Amino acid sequence: MIEHTLNIGRISEGFVLDHIQAGKSMDIYKYLKLDKLDCCVAIIKNARSNKMGKKDIIKIECPIDIIDLDVLSFIDHNITVNIIERGEIVAKKQLKLPKEIKNVIKCRNPRCITSIEQELDQIFVLTDEDNEIYRCKYCEEKYHGK
């Protein structure tokens, strides 16, 4: 049987987001607003993984200070963020929970003003870091980050 492999070239400066749950890479692409960046982005879907079976990977070639990756810790704890400089992994970025997340999740409370007000951003504020609890900025509906 012929084994097909797909190779994506190295990047010289940027990030490699590894161990993304298979099929979720386009969500991450959207949350990080990578479509707005004028840089090279490679999305690898369903890559083989010893640990996960299948996984997604995103490679982003960009200056390392232009993307706020903290939202990833809210979306998926298991994602590994490798920082690349001069073509090598120089560090694994520790992600912090963002203080505020905007337009990532929607408020579930049907009585919340976000359910009717036009073009209102869905904003959640971190109110309890230890327990990873966010609350809707408007109605204070609770949302567990975990």
Next chain:
Amino acid sequence: MRHLMSPLDFSVEELDRLMDLANDIEAHPGKYAHACDGKKLATLFYEPSTRTRLSHEAAMLNMGGSIMGFSSAESSSAAKGESVSDTIRMISCYADICAIRHPKEGAPMVACQKSSIPVINAGDGGHQHPTQTLTDLLTIRSLKGRLDHLKIGLCGDLKFGRTVHSLINALVRYHDIEFVMISPEELRLPDYVRKDVLDKQNIPYKEVVRLEEALPTLDLLYMTRVQKERFFNEEDYVRMKDFYILDKKKMTLAPEDMLVLHPLPRVNEISVEVDDDPRAAYFRQVQYGVYIRMALILTLLDIHVD
């Protein structure tokens, strides 16, 4: 510019100053009769309310200001589909300060983000009703002389009653506060208040089913209405409804200096015969509601009266 969204927006010290001002207004109303000459209050009431709207309007009129607004969504541009953001931008051009009541939770927060005038949250669904809490605090402080060292009974619908939750959140900031929760099992205080507020801050409380059990030890009894539709079945309602009706007989069990408060409207949970009892403070509470709103309007408009 400041707004009032939640009773916790003010620190304890700021609340003290606000209540000092309200007490000065109570003592010297003439001094404040023209404090708001030329100023306009807009009351944006997307759902009907008698007391809260009239109380805000009375507060402004008492200080020489004018009032404008609407008292239901049907009589506003909301009926044409206008957003809260657009309405407040428009109102900001007409008025100097506004009070907003809206059935959707967080609507006043949306308003204050787009407003160029101070916004008072006059009730947003089951979420917050800060001017009621400020009224309750002023009533207690004025009539008991303190907001600390109090044993407070909260009676009735403790599950859905936002005034009760809000009052608990405000009172736990004071020293030596103890609560007695008096409610049927179905209407117990929800976990997010019991655990997240009381247990977290080690505030002593106990839960009882009968009002008589609690009455002899209380400094203050805060009554709310137990609504029939909150019960799972008719039988339980019939069995328990009288537990939560305060009458003259039950008042004989209460200490001489215990106060009875109620956010109103009352239906039948306080018998009319209690009204003449000197401990019944719920109508004086309404009057304090006007004083605290006067103090709030002056504070948010940054008006100082010598």
